[in-house]
Amino acid sequence: MSYAFEALPRGFSDLVGEEAAQGVWAESMFRSVTRSFGFAPVTVAPVGYAETFEQFGSAATGRIFAFEDLSGRRLALTADSLVAVLRALAGSGRLTGGAGALGAACVPIARYRRKRHRGWSQAVAVICNEADELAADLTLLRLWAELFEVLGPAAGGRLDYCDYGVLDAIAADEGLSPAAARNALHRRRRGPAPEAGEPREAEQAPEAGEPQAAERAPEAGEPREAEPAPPSPAGFLRRLDRLSVLCRGLPPEEAVERVAAAEPVTGERMAHLRTVLAIAHELGVRVEFGLDWEHAPEYQAGLCFLARTGDGRTLGDGGGYHHMVRTLDIGLSSCWSTSASVNLLAELGPVPEAECVHLMRMPSADLRTFMAVARRLRGAGYDVLEHWQPRRLGRQLRRVPARPSQWFALVGEKEAASGRLTLQNAAATGVTRDLELNPV
Numbered sequence: 028m029s030y031a032f033e034a035l036p037r038g039f040s041d042l043v044g045e046e047a048a049q050g051v052w053a054e055s056m057f058r059s060v061t062r063s064f065g066f067a068p069v070t071v072a073p074v075g076y077a078e079t080f081e082q083f084g085s086a087a088t089g090r091i092f093a094f095e096d097l098s099g100r101r102l103a104l105t106a107d108s109l110v111a112v113l114r115a116l117a118g119s120g121r122l123t124g125g126a127g128a129l130g131a132a133c134v135p136i137a138r139y140r141r142k143r144h145r146g147w148s149q150a151v152a153v154i155c156n157e158a159d160e161l162a163a164d165l166t167l168l169r170l171w172a173e174l175f176e177v178l179g180p181a182a183g184g185r186l187d188y189c190d191y192g193v194l195d196a197i198a199a200d201e202g203l204s205p206a207a208a209r210n211a212l213h214r215r216r217r218g219p220a221p222e223a224g225e226p227r228e229a230e231q232a233p234e235a236g237e238p239q240a241a242e243r244a245p246e247a248g249e250p251r252e253a254e255p256a257p258p259s260p261a262g263f264l265r266r267l268d269r270l271s272v273l274c275r276g277l278p279p280e281e282a283v284e285r286v287a288a289a290e291p292v293t294g295e296r297m298a299h300l301r302t303v304l305a306i307a308h309e310l311g312v313r314v315e316f317g318l319d320w321e322h323a324p325e326y327q328a329g330l331c332f333l334a335r336t337g338d339g340r341t342l343g344d345g346g347g348y349h350h351m352v353r354t355l356d357i358g359l360s361s362c363w364s365t366s367a368s369v370n371l372l373a374e375l376g377p378v379p380e381a382e383c384v385h386l387m388r389m390p391s392a393d394l395r396t397f398m399a400v401a402r403r404l405r406g407a408g409y410d411v412l413e414h415w416q417p418r419r420l421g422r423q424l425r426r427v428p429a430r431p432s433q434w435f436a437l438v439g440e441k442e443a444a445s446g447r448l449t450l451q452n453a454a455a456t457g458v459t460r461d462l463e464l465n466p467v
Contacts, residue, residue, distance in 0.1 A: 039147070049373035050148065054133040056376060057150040057367065060173045061131035064166060066152055067121070069132035071111040077103035080110055082354075092137050104137030108151040109348065109364050116155065117357050128155045133369060148369035150343075155352070155362050163363040164303055164330050167345050170365065171334055172310040174372075182375045183337020185313035188279070188303070191346075192296040192329040193286065194320065197266050200292045202258035205350070211260035212323050266290065271318045279304050279316035286318070296329075303330065334367065336375065343367030380432045383410040384450060387417045387424075389439035396443045400436075403464055404448075409434070427453045434460070 035041065042050060058068060077093040080103055091106040105111050112130050121128040131152040152170060157163040168186070175184035198208035273289055274282035283304065287297040300316070307314045331346030345365030352359040384404050388397045397413075404411045417423040427435050433453040442448050446465045452458040 049376065049378050050369055052378045053369050053373040053376055054148070054150060056177055057133065057174070057369075057372065058131065060170060060177065061152045063173070064129070064152075064170060066129040066131035069112050069115050069130040071105060071115050071132055071134050073105055073135065073137075074102050075105060075111070075114065077101045079103075079114065080106040105134060106137060108132070108134040108136060108149040108366050109153060112151055112153045112364075113155070113352065113355070113359075113362070116153070117355075122155055122358060127157045129153070130155075149366045150369050150372065151364060151366040153362065153364045155359055157361060157363065160329060160347075160361075161299060161302060163347075163361075164299075165306055167332075167363060167365050168303060168307055168312065169310065171345075172307075172312050174334075174367075175312065178372070178375050179377055181377075183313075184342070185315060185335050185337070186307065187315045187317065187333045187335060188300070188330065189317055189319055189323075189332070190296050190300050190330050191323055192299070193270070193290070193293045193318065194267065194323055196292045196296055197290060198263055201260075201263040201266075203260065203263055207258065207260070208263060209323065211264060212320060215264065216321060267318070267320045271320060274316065274318060279314055282316050300330065334365075336371075340371065341368075342371055342375075380430070381410045382408070382432050382434065383412060385412050385414060385424075385427050385433070385435040385453075387414045387420065387435065387437045389417075389437055391440040392438045393443055397438050400438050400442070400448060400464060404462070407462065429454045431455065 062068065077091065078101070080091055092104040094102055096102055111134050112132050115132070116122050116128050116130045121130070129152070131150075133148060133150050135148050137147070152167070154163045154166060171184070171186060175182065178184060194208060195205050198205060203211070270286055270290060273285050277285065280301075283297050283300055287294055304314060304316070328347040328349070331344070333344050334342040336342060343366050346363065348362045348364055349360070352362040386397075386401055386404065397415075401411045401413055414423065424435060427433055431452065431454045434450040435453060436448050436450050438448070442464070446463065448462045448464055450460040450462060452460075
């Protein structure tokens with residue numbers, strides 16, 4: 028099989044130089060912020076059992092890179108950041124005893140993906156077994172407030188909230204389980220678009236054996252609600268649609284009041300959301316609120332959010348993953364997580380450009396003096412690129428990038444004798460710095 032040496036499988040890319048430096052900065056920034064909140068640093072293995080990623084639906088079989096090793100084990104490259112971090116936390120023993128655990132990692136993701144901004148690398152922070160839902164939600168909110176602050180106002184960061192706990196409250200009021208409620212939404216998403224005037228799929232006649240709503244008008248003199256109505260997916264969906272239209276386009280605080288007034292069963296969830304929105308306002312985070320049930324996750328979740336840029340691009344998301352982690356049977360009862368695309372964070376971030384000195388060794392320079400000068404510059408905070416045998420010095424100097432962060436200096440007998448070094452800025456002629464080589 029022949030192939031070009033530089034070629035890569037579709038969807039992969041090598042990053043070199045400044046583009047790679049952006050990604051390194053984004054990962055470093057995310058790790059620094061999460062570490063300040065007490066998240067334990069995590070690095071994950073690049074390979075695991077394929078079943079680990081397939082059983083939760085986090086990556087369909089046809090989307091992951093799976094293979095058999097020499098022992099016949101079916102393995103896969105890491106295909107989901109949350110699953111990988113949970114595996115690492117469980118394997119380290121941090122999830123034993125029912126205690127809370129926090130972990131954060133930058134995970135290379137290996138799936139067949141075409142959308143670059145969904146990326147090959149995710150930055151993920153995970154909170155497990157936190158008993159207080161408000162504590163977890165406010166932790167993730169403040170985490171993103173810090174990230175937005177680092178990214179700066181040019182990013183225009185905002186959080187779009189949707190409380191899927193409302194979904195479960197209405198489902199319970201209709202006599203539906205969370206699983207039945209999500210199945211109803213799943214059928215709606217998968218069903219064909221109805222013709223004009225035709226009821227949605229979920230409102231059409233149910234299949235044989237499916238419970239039907241009691242819609243028969245009572246006879247004269249017959250007491251209303253003599254018997255409780257059986258569970259009704261159609262009624263559940265109608266109530267959700269009504270709420271979605273009710274709060275569309277409204278400011279978050281007004282939308283919350285409208286939902287609470289229209290559906291008293293959501294009162295507890297709306298009180299929770301009021302607190303989160305109040306804290307977001309105090310932190311200066313721009314938030315929006317909507318009830319877009321069409322994209323409700325199939326796992327049980329409460330307050331979920333999307334982190335977006337000012338122009339609407341999705342930076343990351345977050346929320347509860349309780350139903351998914353309960354299937355692991357490793358003692359987890361609750362799990363919150365947020366992840367972000369490292370690729371997009373890298374593009375938005377104000378990556379600090381380190382000052383670099385191009386150090387030219389003249390023929391008269393003593394070997395150890397040259398290395399001592401380089402060490403002194405690095406100690407002063409400069410990056411140093413050593414040119415041991417610069418030929419045609421003028422041409423060599425012209426290759427130094429003409430940017431304010433770039434400097435060059437010559438090391439010869441004069442510098443060794445005087446103990447001083449002159450740095451010349453590559454972008455501004457006449458701008459120099461003097462450096463003492465032998466500070467007291």
